[in-house]
Amino acid sequence: MTALTPKMAKCFRFIGAYALQHGVSPKLDEIAAHMGLSGRNSAKRLVDELEDRGLVRRDPLRARNIELIEQRGADFHLKRILEVVEQDGIIGLASPLVAEAREFMGRAA
Numbered sequence: 001m002t003a004l005t006p007k008m009a010k011c012f013r014f015i016g017a018y019a020l021q022h023g024v025s026p027k028l029d030e031i032a033a034h035m036g037l038s039g040r041n042s043a044k045r046l047v048d049e050l051e052d053r054g055l056v057r058r059d060p061l062r063a064r065n066i067e068l069i070e071q072r073g074a075d076f077h078l079k080r081i082l083e084v085v086e087q088d089g090i091i092g093l094a095s096p097l098v099a100e101a102r103e104f105m106g107r108a109a
Contacts, residue, residue: 004053011035011046012055016068025066 004012014034018026026034031043047066050056059065084097 004055007035008046008049011043012050012068015047015050015056015066019066019068024064027064 011031014031015025018030018034028040028043028047031047032038032040035043035046037043037046047056047058051058055069057067057069059067078101084095
């Protein structure tokens with residue numbers, strides 16, 4: 001996946017923060033207003049791009065239907081492994097966490 005443009009990153013962060021605060025995703029009009037866009041079509045194009053990149057999904061049968069897709073990158077796996085090492089002092093190579101991280105690295109490569 002290529003890096004997000006600053007505008008796409010801002011939109012992604014806004015959707016997540018809005019959903020966390022309000023319990024629902026923002027409407028396209030609300031995204032447009034927050035982003036300073038000319039209208040909902042501009043917001044729709046941004047959300048379409050985020051969806052094409054696999055960062056969000058939408059349910060066409062629901063209002064306020066933008067859902068962030070959980071991203072589990074290398075930093076997620078490293079943090080989990082370090083938490084276990086911190087608690088237990090050591091982690092075996094046969095640990096499910098290591099297997100999960102290896103699986104991720106195989107997909108990411």
